[in-house]
Amino acid sequence: MRTAIIGTGVIGASWASTFLARGLEVVATDPAPGAEATLRATIAAQWPSMVSMGLAPGADPARLRFVPTPEEAVCDADIVQENAPERLDVKRELFARLDAAAPPAALLISSTSTITVSEFQGACAHHPERVLLGHPFNPPHLIPLVEVAGGAQTSPEAIDRALAFYRGIGKHPIHLKKEVRGHVANRLQAALWQEAFNLVQAGVASVADIDAAIAHGPGLRWALLGPFLNLHLSGGPGGIGALFEKPLWAATEAMWRDLGTVHVDPALGTTVAQGVAAELAAHDRDTMVQQRDATLLALLRLKAAATELP
């Protein structure tokens, strides 16, 4: 399986580590000066995490080749993962070039966070049916989720192949049956952030306490089961179905109508930034990041061994 990485910034470099750790060949390109050296240094820094997660036979950072143009990167590729800047004009121009240069059977996959495939797929004159979304969650070399979605012209076969590819490299892909701005996971995060900012603005709790409300509360279970299964297991013997008949459910829906919509104006931005600085004052930032990543790796290992956690 030959893969191409187009754009080797934060996300492209992390995909490169992921593919190399699964024993795949990677051909990468990025127009930034010094991009190859930066990419190789980033992969070297991420490699201990890849080792700790387990390498596939043949996994080797030396299987990375860096080339000057997107055309050279994709000319022999089976899978192309695009990670260029988040601008529609850049994606349209790039996908037209990738489509012209890649073998007809290659999948052309974009990591885009906010642009829909239908917005740039039309720039592909040859095989728009193999253009689709494969949106990772940062950092892609650690987080299993990949959101897969087609545009108006994407074939069901391309979607199936992308889902199978991501599953095959140990990712957890989900299929979005419709295109929606921001996809699924970021929209769920956005809903939570909106209320977190609203609670700070309303003076309900400090930034540190709102962080604690998730990190020491529901966030612990959300790492194990999603919102619906958590609700089902909290619903008593009748589960989620019975829950909707209980008075607590009407109160929950009443709470939805009470949630705030908020704009982060300079005053609110300063309050939140000062709150975060106060939280960090008691901790060493570098050690915090190290411990976060080590704990995440341990959690991923535990989850992989827990066969009945979907």
Ligand SMILES: NC(=O)c1ccc[n+]([C@@H]2O[C@H](COP(=O)([O-])OP(=O)(O)OC[C@H]3O[C@@H](n4cnc5c(N)ncnc54)[C@H](O)[C@@H]3O)[C@@H](O)[C@H]2O)c1
């Ligand atoms: N950062 C995130 O958390 C995140 C998460 C998921 C998806 N994404 C998506 O991934 C993509 C890349 O985001 P990023 O955060 O890695 O950005 P980034 O700025 O770190 O990297 C973009 C890279 O693209 C390169 N580039 C510029 N023009 C190019 C071109 N014509 N062809 C190829 N490469 C080109 C740049 O030199 C740079 O290295 C975006 O579409 C973004 O929406 C980002």
